[in-house]
Every structure is written in C-alpha cells, then in structure tokens.
Amino acid sequence: xxxxxxxxxxxxxxxxxxxxxxxxxxxxxxxxxxxxxxxxxxxxxxxxxxxxxxxxxxxxxxxxxxxxxxxxxxxxxxxxxxxxxxxxxxxxxxxxxxxxxxxxxxxxxxxxxxxxxxxxxxxxxxxxxxxxxxxxxxxxxxxxxxxxxxxxxxxxxxxxxxxxxxxxxxxxxxxxxxxxxxxxxxxxxxxxxxxxxxxxxxxxxxxxxxxxxxxxxxxxxxxxxxxxxxxxxxxxxxxxxxxxxxxxxxxxxxxxxxxxxx
Amino acid sequence: xxxxxxxxxxxxxxxxxxxxxxxxxxxxxxxxxxxxxxxxxxxxxxxxxxxxxxxxxxxxxxxxxxxxxxxxxxxxxxxxxxxxxxxxxxxxxxxxxxxxxxxxxxxxxxxxxxxxxxxxxxxxxxxxxxxxxxxxxxxxxxxxxxxxxxxxxxxxxxxxxxxxxxxxxxxxxxxxxxxxxxxxxxxxxxxxxxxxxxxxxxxxxxxxxxxxxxxxxxxxxxxxxxxxxxxxxxxxxxxxxxxxxxxxxxxxxxxxxxxxxxxxxx
Numbered sequence: 148x149x150x151x152x153x154x155x156x157x158x159x160x161x162x163x164x165x166x167x168x169x170x171x172x173x174x175x176x177x178x179x180x181x182x183x184x185x186x187x188x189x190x191x192x193x194x195x196x197x198x199x200x201x202x203x204x205x206x207x208x209x210x211x212x213x214x215x216x217x218x219x220x221x222x223x224x225x226x227x228x229x230x231x232x233x234x235x236x237x238x239x240x241x242x243x244x245x246x247x248x249x250x251x252x253x254x255x256x257x258x259x260x261x262x263x264x265x266x267x268x269x270x271x272x273x274x275x276x277x278x279x280x281x282x283x284x285x286x287x288x289x290x291x292x293x294x295x296x297x298x299x300x301x302x303x304x305x306x307x308x309x310x311x312x313x314x315x316x317x318x319x320x321x322x323x324x325x326x327x328x329x330x331x332x333x334x335x336x337x338x339x340x341x342x343x344x345x346x347x348x349x350x351x352x353x354x355x356x357x358x359x360x361x362x363x364x365x366x367x368x369x370x371x372x373x374x375x376x377x378x379x380x381x382x383x384x385x386x387x388x389x390x391x392x393x394x395x396x397x398x399x400x401x402x403x404x405x406x407x408x409x
Numbered sequence: 410x411x412x413x414x415x416x417x418x419x420x421x422x423x424x425x426x427x428x429x430x431x432x433x434x435x436x437x438x439x440x441x442x443x444x445x446x447x448x449x450x451x452x453x454x455x456x457x458x459x460x461x462x463x464x465x466x467x468x469x470x471x472x473x474x475x476x477x478x479x480x481x482x483x484x485x486x487x488x489x490x491x492x493x494x495x496x497x498x499x500x501x502x503x504x505x506x507x508x509x510x511x512x513x514x515x516x517x518x519x520x521x522x523x524x525x526x527x528x529x530x531x532x533x534x535x536x537x538x539x540x541x542x543x544x545x546x547x548x549x550x551x552x553x554x555x556x557x558x559x560x561x562x563x564x565x566x567x568x569x570x571x572x573x574x575x576x577x578x579x580x581x582x583x584x585x586x587x588x589x590x591x592x593x594x595x596x597x598x599x600x601x602x603x604x605x606x607x608x609x610x611x612x613x614x615x616x617x618x619x620x621x622x623x624x625x626x627x628x629x630x631x632x633x634x635x636x637x638x639x640x641x642x643x644x645x646x647x648x649x650x651x652x653x654x655x656x657x658x659x660x661x662x663x664x665x666x667x668x669x670x671x672x673x674x675x
Contacts, residue, residue, distance in 0.1 A: 244496065245559070
C-alpha cells in the first residue's frame, strides 16, 4: 500500500468509528437533552448566588462572565469522564470484539472514539452559549473565536474521554468504574480554575491546578468565549498543552485497549 | 494450490495461571473447508478461536493464518479473516445498514463498491426490508445473519465463528448452516466453526476436531470418526468413547472456573 492511501485508510477507519457514535446520538438524542440540564443549573443556581460574593472574579469583570467558560469545560468533562463505562459495556456486549478483530489500527479506533466525545461535547457548548447569552454574559461571537472554542472543547473532551478509557482498561468492570469516576471528577473540577481563580488557592493546590489540563481548557475558553477575554498562559500554550496530553493519552490507551477482550 | 493450508497451528498453547485452556493444538485447515471445533463448554474452543483471530496471544507454539505468522503479522491476518464472536457483536443502537457501513469502512472496502456490497449482503441475508431498523429490535437469528454479512463484506479467506447457532431456534440454526455453506461455495472461504451440538457438526462440517480440556482427542471427517466406534454410532458416542466420560464433562461449574481463571490471568 502506498503511503498516501495508508494515511487515507487510517482516516477512513478513524472517521468510521466517530461516525458510528454520532449516528447513535442521532437515533437517541434524549441523552443530549438530559445532559444539558446540569450546566444550566450550575449557571443559574450557583452562578447567581456566587455572583454576589465580592472579589471572587479577578479584575473588574462580572462573576458570571468568569464562570461561564468554567461551567462549559466542566460539563464537557463530566460527560467525557464517564466514557469508560460505555467502553466496558461494549466489551460486555461483544461490540468491542468486532472493532478489535478488524484490521483498523488500534490508535485509529481510540482516536475515533476520542473524536466522537469531542463532537458530543459540542452539544454542551451550544447549551452553555445560549444560557450564558440569556443571562447577560458578554460573549464573543467572532468566527475565529468560536472556531478556537470548538477546538478547545473537542480537545478537552477527547483527552478526558481517553483518560477514562485508560481507567476502564485497568478496572475492567462497570461497578468498579462507577466509584472511580465519581472520585476522579471532583479533584479535576475543584483543583482547577473553573469556578474560582487559582490565585485564591493555597500554594500546594495551585501546583496541582497548574498540572491539571482542565485549567488550560478553561483558560483558553475564557480567552475566546468572552468579549475582551484575556489568557493567563497564552492561547497557544493552552492548545499545545491539551494537544500534547491528548496524544499521550491516545498512545497509552492504544496499548491497553486491545487487552480488554482477553 | 488447493492443498495449501489456510490455517496451520503447531503445538499452540494458552495457559491462564495453572489452567491450560488450549494444550499443544496442532491442526491444518484447507481452503474451502468447513472445519468444526467440537467439545463441551469450557473445552478451550473459544480460547483457540481468540488466538487465531489475534485477540489473545498464545503462551507457546506458533501458527500461520492466511499465510501470515500469528506472532509477527497480526494486522495482516486481520485483513484476511472474518470473525463472528460468541457474543452478539452487532451494535444494537445502530441500524442494520449502519452496522454494515461501519464494517465496510473498518475493512477498507473500496468506496466505489461499498454501497453495492452492502445492498447485496442485505439481500442475501434476507434483511433488505429491515435495513433501516435499529438492530436492538432484530431477532437473534437476524442479528446472527447481519453479523455474518458484516464479517464477510471484505471477502475474507477464512471466516471464524464462535458458537454461531447458540441460542437460535431451529429455523435460525438452519439458516446459519445454509449461510456457512454458501460462504464456502461463493467465496471459497474456509470456515472454522465451534459448536457443542454434535448433530450440527455432523451435518455441517467436512472435518472436525474433538476437543476436551484443551486437547484435540480426534480429528477426521464425521463419517470416519463414527465408523471407528461402530455401526450407527453418533458423534456423541465417539466423544464419550474418546474422553471416557459420562455426562460429567463441561458442567456449568467447570465453565465458570475456566472463565474466571481466564479473566483473572488476562
């Protein structure tokens, strides 16, 4: 096979996996609606109350502006981190056997699943944007910014869903995964800049937050989602951190995923 | 070359801790042959199939599948085989058509031929009217037929099926038999099929290997095996004689132990 058609084949297989997942969502969009509720509740309930606390948002901007990108990243995280359950479910049903017996490179299968998580997370973005706009958040709707936000959300969701897949390969049963999934979301969410600035944290927690990819996703989203948004670390840095970690996760999962059926 | 084997194993062995699930199995399967792996639950049939489909690495021994070495060329093997796993592997949340489209893309069936092959497969399997229904509304027999179609869209040289008739009613079982014969006739494919139904093996298979506790106890045509035991013998008689066993074999408890050992040592 020539190099070019090998690359073409790789992407055909990767997109086949992602396309199948998106088709499933189209057949049963109920999941998307039910998942839209949580970020709305965070913005309306948590956001409206915390907006009264002075000094929570850095600088002079309103707290809701600060919070909206954090809630978007969080809601995408919550969906992605439980992806491992469906991977175990696919193993138990036998669907995974079909994927693994196919000639598709394992990395194409893993990357295809990661891409589908990214697409899934974009539905959360639509909800958060609409809700935030209704609540008076100063959004930027410049096409370049929207594009960058799409990329950030997709990268974040792909990264965390692949992390979840790695956990699934280790724990192997749904029961064990349920417990661990809950335990994982809390520190990833709270040890980040999603709902309060890192400057408020004690020193040790600040270092944890700086090693947390969610921090960079939120920072990037604050930059591109808000009118006049400013990055703490630089948008390029945020994107690079997410992309590098994502590739690392896919590389690890590629080694572990095929052993799930043994 | 018609007598070139498409599958050949040499002392293929898989251990899970202390348990030897497949014990030094050597066999050859020819082109266009329907080859049965017969034995009770827990005999090691599925473990052998998983090794031949590159899903599970052997502990020792070696094998070639479709002319490629199992240890060093697993990706090439996966291009040339079709696999119908024991579990129902079609995705219930997709339609029949979408399941086939996914397989066609994973197996890199040329884009220009995709739609035609999918339509042909649906027609052949009698699923044309159900192509746009979600597979979770299919019957067990329909799902099996869909899976056979999914695993043969890429025209494999070898199709491996693990208990393809398990859980089907007699009509569904006979339909699966017909499709297995058709694969051999139409594609010239070798079909390796596991079953614990002796009657099924008798009518369907050109040759069978009787497996018990990981070892091949006998390997020949059904007629030859039966004639060794006596006039009017059935394969059940052959099996009982070879394993010296009454009905104690392959009890649920044994199967559970085997599968647990397999899981824990994976």
